[in-house]
Amino acid sequence: MHVTEVTDGIFRLSANAKDILFEGIWPIPNGVSMNSYIVKGEKVAIVDGVCGWDGVPETLFTQLDQMKIKAEDIDYVIINHHEPDHSGWLDDFKKIRKDFQIITSVKGEALLEAFYEITDNIRTVKTGDTLDLGDGRVLAFADIPNVHWPETMATFDTKSGTLLPCDAFGSFGAITDAPYDDQLSDEQIEFFEQEAVRYYANIVAAFSLPTSKAIKVVEGLPVKIIAPGHGIVWRKNPQKIVDDYKRYASYSKGPAKEEVTVIWGSMYGMTEQGVRPVIEGLQEGGVVVHEHRVPESPLGDILASVWTSTGVVLAMPTYEYKMFPPMAAVLDELGKKKVLNRKAFRFGSYGWSGGAQKELDEITQRLKMNWDFLEPVEFKGKPSPQELDLIKQRGRELAEAVKSLVADAPGA
Ligand SMILES: Cc1cc2nc3c(=O)[nH]c(=O)nc-3n(C[C@H](O)[C@H](O)[C@H](O)COP(=O)(O)O)c2cc1C
Ligand SMILES: [Fe+2]
Ligand SMILES: [Fe+2]
Incomplete structure (x- = not known):
């Protein structure tokens, strides 16, 4: 798996998980990708972590090597969501480096202590708060609670219009070469649509009301790219995954399809x-x-x-x-x-x-x-x-x- 550039200064790092039961319950016959993002201004932030089941944290560190970024170069660790599929690498990361700052939601702070015994160097943020990375790159945060845990937030790069929403707008399906919608055929997009339905039904379904609220939050932002924590990145047509997720959320109360x-x-x-x-x-x-x-x-x-x-x-x-x-x-x-x-x-x-x-x-x-x-x-x-x-x-x-x-x- 190679690092790819989402847009100028934002990079996608990823690992695929296969042959596991996701959340210990759900078979994923086509695997799932676990995405992390490096955002570069004068300072460097990493948003969520590549974690999983294939030699992590080596996967993350190998991909940082490809980018010629050392773990020590990372100034900020932004944890949108504390479920260990995104945050589990923190234990290893904190062995390498002690002085990075973690950005998390207000509710995320207690989870950092509970899961990783981290109590220092935490900055809690809420909707509307920002982080200036320098070089014109300002990240804005938005709480999207309960998509999927209560502490979940989204990170938005105001420079490029890239939304990093973690579990929201995600899908199952391992990704080999082409992680961007602009690189995929209609059949491949259709494949990820099926994988998104299964991901939604298995992982997000119980949170359809919060998901609808999160979609409204997202619609208030000038989003040009959606880069989730699982699945493909939507650069050509981000509205498609927003519309799909709106439909999936509406299926909770029905009616759904014929x-x-x-x-x-x-x-x-x-x-x-x-x-x-x-x-x-x-x-x-x-x-x-x-x-x-x-x-x-x-x-x-x-x-x-x-x-x-x-x-x-x-x-x-x-x-x-x-x-x-x-x-x-x-x-x-x-x-x-x-x-x-x-x-x-x-x-x-x-x-x-x-x-x-x-x-x-x-x-x-x-x-x-x-x-x-x-x-x-x-x-x-x-x-x-x-x-x-x-x-x-x-x-x-x-x-x-x-x-x-x-x-x-x-x-x-
Ligand atoms: C282990 C077992 C428990 C059953 N318990 C009941 C029961 O509590 N009440 C009842 O009316 N029939 C009970 N039955 C009968 C079944 O409902 C009946 O055999 C039915 O035709 C089985 O349909 P099936 O072949 O689609 O499984 C039981 C049958 C089995 C094998
Ligand atoms: Fe999650
Ligand atoms: Fe997840």
Whole structure:
């Protein structure tokens, strides 16, 4: 990985992480990049740190070498966000150098002590505060709390109009040669759009309200370049990632796209018999269908497709007087990620007295999900041909409902 110049005096350093579970939970089949930025005036600042899992901090120091910058040359360390994927290198950095100043948000100060035992040489900043690096380079700071932790802020280079927002506007997807939107084909941009959806759904989703607020803050700045802590740098069309993030944030409350995600689990194939019919009904109704079986499908993939779906089908049997456990776990996480106001349909098999529906109601109410369900289809043991027809019909009804919700949405 090589250092690249974002714009005159700002450089991107990066490492890719692969073969890990991000946050210890989320599979990242296409990896993720971890970006850091060097900003040069007369003084030098580093914004967030290249950290990760591939020989860091060596990665950071190797890239500084490429730039002929020694760690000792860095005057300011700006920590936009204290999650260790951005700040974890501080432990090593402070062994090399003791006298640098850390710039962080007011809430960041306590985290510096908690994670790195750093209590000295800290300057706390809030929205509107600036740092003059000399040579006409003035950095301005803006709090964007809860994108993703409470202390998160963005750094804005007033000279070039470059925004360094850390997790905001980020995406999954390792980056090899070309980290800039102006270097990428439409297909590559589309790839990073998919990776951004999954990143958003897995990492940012629960903070959609703060994200919407952060977008308003950003829109108040004369931004020309967006250079996030993960993913590609937007130099040609920064508005695209802002618009995409606006859309992703709006999907929390729905409606999202004309898509339906079918999540199903089955022990002995009874519930499974309804899966093809419901998908046929949905497809006849003209919506895009995503299918996930639990527990086989990774939760991160399910979240990504539910995030862009206006409708959800849940198909699961009763298990020990409750819902099939992997489905309960998925539903619980969907609620915690604030997948709200979905149009939904549930069907499933039971043996004697059922119980899945009761737990479904309990979870959706407890997490205030406000999902609007079509009448469920529950059957004892094997579904009859009439029940299978009914499931297919519900699929068509759900597709119709999804299409009209999307058509009626503001801005549709
Ligand atoms: C471990 C286990 C627990 C079950 N618990 C219940 C239950 O509490 N109440 C009930 O009505 N049926 C219960 N059943 C019966 C299943 O709901 C029934 O066999 C159903 O047809 C399974 O559908 P599937 O093949 O889609 O998994 C249980 C079955 C198993 C294997
Ligand atoms: Fe984060
Ligand atoms: Fe991050």
